[in-house]
Amino acid sequence: MxxxxxxxxxxxxxxxxxxxxxxxxxxxxxxxxxxxxxxxxxxxxxxxxxxxxxxxxxxxxxxxxxxxxxxxxxxxxxxxxxxxxxxxxxxxxxxxxxxxxxxxxxxxxxxxxxxxxxxxxxxxxxxxxxxxxxxxxxxxxLFIVRYKNMEQLIGFKLSKFPLTLRSIVNLEYFDGPLLSLFENEYGDSYLYSWCDVDNLYNRWLVFRVAPLTLKLYIEGQVSLHELIVNPVDGFLYSLDIDNDLQVKNTYLILPENLPPIYLPETDSYYELSDLNRETAEQDRLLIFQKISGESQVSKV
Known part of the structure; x- marks a missing residue:
């Protein structure tokens, strides 16, 4: 068949x-x-x-x-x-x-x-x-109000995304990634959190997260709301990414200037059941390695 x-x-x-x-x-x-x-x-x-x-x-x-x-x-x-x-x-x-x-x-x-x-x-x-x-x-x-356009951003428009990051694992997945863990060449952790979409792009908030904070988030002790409103660097990046995985628009944004609709609820805690069912076993291992201090950079 x-x-x-x-x-x-x-x-x-x-x-x-x-x-x-x-x-x-x-x-x-x-x-x-x-x-x-x-x-x-x-x-x-x-x-x-x-x-x-x-x-x-x-x-x-x-x-x-x-x-x-x-x-x-x-x-x-x-x-x-x-x-x-x-x-x-x-x-x-x-x-x-x-x-x-x-x-x-x-x-x-x-x-x-x-x-x-x-x-x-x-x-x-x-x-x-x-x-x-x-x-x-x-x-x-379920819901009857429609958001017709991507939200307008208040921030500094950059000519390009200044970081080179490597994908580690998708932490949250439903018909595609919603929250993904990346790291830089030094092993510092960054989260990509989906926040918006239009006919051309998906928009992601990107921000660095401290090792202990990441561990507490995975353990359900710190919410996604807390991570976004208190980024370790004091700011976030907003990236508009097209279907070819190319970054088309990059903004540097202070958390207080984020559109309110981009903020998760205050009780937005993590659960391992948010993983992709098809890759959950491997993803759990990657998460454990990361929060236990074993950087993926050494394996490249």
């Missing part, structure tokens, strides 16, 4: 879909936009088919495979819980995720799915003949 986007899947050297995916009959739930919203054209498209892609580095084979699957949930309650958790940290993610929840019955003719994770999330690789749009109907409204 052929899958949707088979032409892309065929280019992967890894097994895609993974061996543990299997047919399943169930009622599933998905974030969508209303039919009269122009963004609804993407309601049943996987993330790697939608642009601009929310990414910071070339995808691995495993995450590329995952990127051609659709995100679903096993209950409406789990979908709503995940939506509220994601948007508590990043309010403008609502413009990417959707404004409503749709429900529909899937069966063995639609494709094969992953195991359901602790958040009630599963991934569906659709068969080429599947038509989920005909099966799903909107059952619940």
């Amino acid at each position: 052929c899958f949707k986007h088979q032409e892309y899947i065929d280019k992967l050297s890894t097994q895609c879909p993974p061996q543990d995916y299997e047919p399943k009959e169930m009622v599933a739930f998905r974030f969508v936009f209303e039919p009269n919203d122009e963004r609804s054209i993407n309601n049943f498209k996987p993330v790697l088919i939608i642009t601009p892609q929310r990414n910071l580095k070339p995808e691995t084979e495993a995450t590329r495979c995952q990127g051609y699957a659709l995100s679903l949930f096993d209950t409406r309650e789990n979908a709503e819980k995940r939506y509220l958790k994601l948007t508590k940290k990043r309010k403008k993610l609502r413009d990417s995720l959707g404004t409503h929840i749709a429900a529909g019955a899937i069966d063995k003719t639609d494709g094969i799915v992953s195991k359901i994770d602790d958040n009630g999330h599963l991934s569906l690789h659709e068969f080429a003949t599947a038509d989920l749009a005909a099966k799903f109907v909107i059952t619940y409204c």
Whole structure:
């Protein structure tokens, strides 16, 4: 049986879909936009088919495979819980995720799915003949206000991003990275936190974080809100990154000048369940190495 986007899947050297995916009959739930919203054209498209892609580095084979699957949930309650958790940290993610929840019955003719994770999330690789749009109907409204443009920034526009940073691990992931850990040539840690999007760019806040503060954040003792409003250098960078992973606009911003909508809620604490399910085991090891003081620079 052929899958949707088979032409892309065929280019992967890894097994895609993974061996543990299997047919399943169930009622599933998905974030969508209303039919009269122009963004609804993407309601049943996987993330790697939608642009601009929310990414910071070339995808691995495993995450590329995952990127051609659709995100679903096993209950409406789990979908709503995940939506509220994601948007508590990043309010403008609502413009990417959707404004409503749709429900529909899937069966063995639609494709094969992953195991359901602790958040009630599963991934569906659709068969080429599947038509989920005909099966799903909107059952619940999540959010009705729309943010039409990226927020205006108050800061110093730079000619280029002045740092050379190396990706270590995605700390938070849902249909693409949301919070990623990088480091410089000296092993200093920097976080990339997603905050905004338009038709061309994804916007990220980038800031240095002290080793102890990073450890406390991973352990759930310090919130993302605290990290953003108290950056160790006293300022943050804002980067607009296009679909080719090129930085197009760079600003240096004081935390007090950030648009209020970019600030997470004060109780925006980290949980390891925010990791990408497909790479969680490896990601946990990388996180442990970093917070225990083992810099990745020595391994380059």
